[in-house]
Each structure stands twice: as C-alpha cells, then as structure tokens.
Amino acid sequence: MLRTIICTWNMTRSKRPAALAALLLTLAGCNGPAPSPQPGAAESVSSDQASGQKASEESAARAEIPSAPSSSLADAGQDRQIDIEPGSHTESRIVASEDIKVASEDACAITVQYAGDIEQPVTWRNARCEDLTMRFVDLSELTAIGQDGKLNASMRETIAGLPGRKVLYIESLKASAIFAPNEAGLLVRQKLAD
Numbered sequence: 001m002l003r004t005i006i007c008t009w010n011m012t013r014s015k016r017p018a019a020l021a022a023l024l025l026t027l028a029g030c031n032g033p034a035p036s037p038q039p040g041a042a043e044s045v046s047s048d049q050a051s052g053q054k055a056s057e058e059s060a061a062r063a064e065i066p067s068a069p070s071s072s073l074a075d076a077g078q079d080r081q082i083d084i085e086p087g088s089h090t091e092s093r094i095v096a097s098e099d100i101k102v103a104s105e106d107a108c109a110i111t112v113q114y115a116g117d118i119e120q121p122v123t124w125r126n127a128r129c130e131d132l133t134m135r136f137v138d139l140s141e142l143t144a145i146g147q148d149g150k151l152n153a154s155m156r157e158t159i160a161g162l163p164g165r166k167v168l169y170i171e172s173l174k175a176s177a178i179f180a181p182n183e184a185g186l187l188v189r190q191k192l193a194d
Contacts (some may be wrong), residue, residue: 008188023048038169083192089113089116090115090116090163091115091163091164092112092113092114092115092136092162092163092164092166092168093112093113093136094110094111094112094134094135094136094168095112095113095119096110096111096112097109097110097111097129097132097134098129099128099129099130100123102123102125105125105129106125106126106127106128107123107124107125107126108123108124108127108128108129108132109121109122109123110123110124110129110134110170112168112179112187113163114162114163114181115163116163117181117185118185120186120187122168122170122179122187122189124144124170124172126172126174127172131172131173132170132171132172133169133170133171133172134168134169134170135168135169136164136166136167136168136169137166137167137169137178138159138164138165138166138167139151139156139159139160139165140191141169142167142178142192144168147169147171147176147192147193148192149192150190150191150192150193151190155178155180156192158180158181159178159180162180162181167179167180168180168187174181175191175192175193175194176191176193177189177190177191177192178190178194179190
C-alpha cells in the first residue's frame, strides 16, 4: 500500500491528479490490498470514467457535510447573553500576587486587571512579593516620587488614555518599572530605574 502511494507521488505532476484520484477511489472501496499501478495506467482513464469518478466524489462529499440549520446563527444567539467578566470591573486592580521561583531565584507572579480589560500576568524577578511596592499611580504621582524621567511622550499619552489615568507601578530595592498595555492590549514593561 505504501509503495502504491509513493509510486503515485513520484509520478510527474501532470500524471499526479488522475493517479491520486484512482488511488483514492481504490482505497475507499477496496477490502483487500490495492493493486500496484502499471506504467501509463493513470493516462488510460477515459473521460467517461473521470466524470463518473467526479460524480461519485461529489456525492461522497455531500454525504459527509451536514446540512446547515434552517434558522440563521444570528437568530439563534439573540436570546443568549455572554457574561464578559473583564468589562464588569470599573477600576484597575491587582488581582493576586504569589511568590514563585524562576531559574531557582525568587520571583513574584502578579495578576493585574486594568478596568474593563482581562486579567494579565506580570512577573517580577529577583524579589519576593512582600519586598515589592505595587500600586496604580498617575503621572503626577510618578513625578512626585521622581520616576517620570524615562517616560517618553508616547508613554505619557498611553498613561493619560488608561482608565483613571493610572498605570501599574512596581518598585523593589533595586529597580522600578511601570506596566502599561500596548496597542494589542498586552502589558509591556517600561523600566524607570535600575
């Protein structure tokens, strides 16, 4: 059987479609081993045989495809409502934090949710959660603590467009950063101090 398939594939491209069709029809209806193809056998398929094969292939395809339901999908879903949890929160929040190990070093796994968005993970390496300061701050708070020096105009605009105009700020003994969503909605780290 494998030899038949390999021989069929090794034929020139012009002979492949007819040989593959003959092979598939043979495989679909046979109970025993498939006969090995004879050289030139694919070319001897007459147009009557080819049209008969095409008709049987189409009827087999129709038998496998279930018919569409009589009502449209739009009508079927009108009475159903999907409860989208991300939209139910009106304030950005830190959902959870947990101490973990990353490459045998301490780290803090944080779950964050901006208002109206989905929960997203943030990982802060080389510190335990209890050693971090985590909060949502606005630009004036970043300026007050001296952490706005590395913010470019684009990042300032991003922060101004966030819910409540607040961004996630995380600080450890060695570094600080903010985590703002990018155009795709994924959180991106912007280092403020190392």
